[in-house]
Amino acid sequence: MASNAAHFDFNGARILVTGGTSGIGAGIAAAYLAAGAEVTITGTRASAGDYDTDLSGYRYLQLDVENPAQVDAVAQAQTQLDVLVNNAGIALPSLGLDEWDPDNFARAVNIHLISGFRLARGCRDALRASELAGGASV
Numbered sequence: 001m002a003s004n005a006a007h008f009d010f011n012g013a014r015i016l017v018t019g020g021t022s023g024i025g026a027g028i029a030a031a032y033l034a035a036g037a038e039v040t041i042t043g044t045r046a047s048a049g050d051y052d053t054d055l056s057g058y059r060y061l062q063l064d065v066e067n068p069a070q071v072d073a074v075a076q077a078q079t080q081l082d083v084l085v086n087n088a089g090i091a092l093p094s095l096g097l098d099e100w101d102p103d104n105f106a107r108a109v110n111i112h113l114i115s116g117f118r119l120a121r122g123c124r125d126a127l128r129a130s131e132l133a134g135g136a137s138v
Contacts, residue, residue: 007035008031008035009035009036010032010035010036010037010082011035011036011037012036012037012038013032013036013037013038013082013083013132014037014038014040014078014080014081014082014083014130015029015032015037015038015039015040015081015082015083015084015085016039016040016041016042016074016078016081016083016084016085016123017029017032017039017040017041017042017085017087018041018042018063018065018074018085018086018087018088018116018119019041019042019043019065019087019088019089020039020040020041020042020043020058020085020087021041021042021043021045021048021051021053021055022043022051022053024087025041025085025087025088026041026053028085028087029041029058032083033057033058037082037083038059039057039058039059040058040059040060040061040078041055041058041059041060041061042060042061042062042063042074042088043060043062043063044062044063044064045062046062047060047062048060061074061077063088065088065110065111065115065116065119066107066110066111066115068115068118071115071118071119071122072118072122074119074122075118075119075121075122075123075126076122078123078126079126079129080126080129080130080131081123081126081127081129081130081136082127082130082131082132082136082137083132083136083137083138084119084120084123084127084136084137084138086115086116086119086120086138088111088115089111089112090107090108090111090112092104092107092108120138123138
């Protein structure tokens with residue numbers, strides 16, 4: 001059986017992973033951290049200490065992607081950024097919400113699409129300042 005022998009070097013790269021406190025986002029954040037990056041993660045709780053997981057290796061920012069003011073604040077907190085991972089999301093059925101309901105659908109579009117666009121747009125100056133070979137990525 002073959003093993004994954006891929007190695008990545010992100011020493012000095014600045015990464016922002018929304019929803020980086022659990023699930024896929026936590027895996028993405030951990031991979032960048034292991035590759036030498038400076039990783040900022042976001043979550044909905046007030047501080048990193050409010051999670052059961054040790055998040056001490058990360059810079060933590062509170063972010064509810066349904067709150068445009070918080071999205072803008074996280075964007076403004078980025079002075080230089082090499083990679084933006086818009087990972088934060090919601091699984092409506094797991095919360096007992098009908099994804100076919102028009103109001104729930106609108107909420108999902110806001111969470112998964114509009115907030116990511118708003119954050120990317122708000123981070124454009126920080127992304128533009130990237131010195132990463134090939135430039136910044138969203």
